[in-house]
Amino acid sequence: MSGPQVHEVEHEITVDASAKDVYRLLEEVENWPQIFPPSVHVERVEREGEHERIRIWATANGAAKTWTSRRRLVPADGRIEFRQEVSSPPVAAMGGTWIVEDRGEDRCRVRLLHDYRAVDDDPGALEWIATAVDRNSRAELGALKAETALRGAQVRLAFEDTTRIAGRAEDVYDFINAAHLWGERLPHVARVNLQDDGGLQLLEMDTRAVDGSTHTTTSVRVCLAPDRIYYKQTQLPALMTLHTGQWRFEEDADGVLATSQHTVSINEANIAAVLGPDAGLDDARAMVRGALGTNSLSTLAHAKAHIEGSGT
Template sequence: MSSRVHACEHTVGVAAPAGVVYGMLADAVRWPVFLPSVVHVERLDFDGVQERLRMWELADDTAAAADAADDDTAAAAADAADDDTDAAADGADGAGAGAGGGVGGVLGGRVGSWHARRVLHPDVRAVVFEQEDAVWPGSVTSGVWSVRPAGEAECVLGLRQECGLPVAAADGARREAEAEADVHRRLAQVRRAAGWWERLDELLLSFEDRVRIEGPAELVYDFLYRIGEWPGRVPHVERAGVREDVPGIQVVSLDSCAAPGGRTVSTRAVRLCFPHAGRIVYKETRTSELIAAHSGEWSLLPDAFGVTVVAAHQVMLRQEAVGRVLGAGTGLLEARDHVRAWLSRASTETLGLAKWHAESTVRRLR
């Protein structure tokens, strides 16, 4: 079927310096924390100016998918409806095209993955992108982000996207409207993230926990991969719903009591599993009240005598929830310590049980 190129371009004012906004666009590896719809970004090649990326992004009903794996479908349906107003629904914005490249393929209708090439132009604050693997009409094929100063602490953010549409498509007007809406959604996501620029150093935290295991990496990975079995293995996990329509892409809903005071916290996440690399990357699509964004990775570093397992976290705090959750007068520094201790306690407990699982299995086989 013949196709035509449809181009759409829009701009939006942003309450942040142009350099801050450009830096956010250029640093695609950190997009999972800044942009709700982005699950994970792998930088495959970079020479300082040109880069090749592989990106994963949320699509349509990802936020509700894990609940479909549970038996309590009535409660799940209500939660899914509520998510239209929270960060989980925000994460589904723009599933029809790529933030800097477009969706090359939607896996299981929930997570899109594609490759993109980008050229960074810091002198004019522009990022030019081109998608390598468009697979259907309507996919974004190329475009450019641009940032223009509009004062010391303001700028104008622009996005132009080009996509291929069938020439004789009966729903051509609808497709064009969706393409226009996608540009607006992406601009809104960046504008919202950039609006926090004055407090980003306080709102963002990255940390990791690690444990040394004298056992095979395969057993450790298997424990971490089988998250659906954690309620019977990991004390702080009360319930886990897992859906894996496509091998290696898990949509998970989790109830855990690792938070201080033992209260139950419900989260949802997308997990990308790479068994040959010994990695499981995840992005929460529904976070706890104190957390605006949370992504992380379980990674295995094997050697001749065992394996070191690392649990890495990247978190953005939700500033407006700090006083409500931790009490009036609580500062961001205290909130950072609180969240780090809570997440670290949960990951350390999980790592310890993975260690016990691998090492005790080896002892039984000796």
């Protein structure tokens, strides 16, 4: 009797950057959410020598998934081998290798190999995995090429806003975690649809702008009680090509420092359509900074009023 069937697939791309620079992007997993479209949050759990263990929260075929992988880094050979330690159904097992091949001073070939099995060799599951692997691999390789092309550009900005709240970190966390109540609690939120699978959330939200207009965003959120919530928008406003962020709650003797942090990439192609023909990158950065900061501080102000007013 034959065992479970292993399927293998390979994707590749040529990147106009040095093999060393591209390898560094693949090694630094904490930056993947800002580079790779499927990645929402990645944490390095442990590392010893050339071996490490990482946990990934990402999207696959529009669904939010999480898994733990072991990696072996061999920079001398331009290789990073990975194997899922704990897979997320319908994946029964998955592994592979990143291979970065030098093609000159500022050029390299990147190959991404996968091997995988489906739970019970189910044909529908195999089709789902094949589609997800193909879609995510193409997105990740394309993102590597785009990331290296954008080096030195000013389209990306990062900032944060902080509010002190007299309460406990877990109380502030609960307010931000309970996004299904934001339509009642936050005046700038017109509609919310929240799906929560043990702290891995899909959040669709209509937000009101200062001019009264609304825009719809969709986010994947990773909620790590009691002090962190990470998120990535998968449906974005017209002025952004990337928006990741985190809510951070740091408790001390005086209460809680609640911080909202954002990392954004500006969609330069849409600046004129959104802000007018005379607007430039600086105008777009100021617009995005103001809009996101205003909403973050409004959310924290309402969390503060809710928590301090309730006496918790």
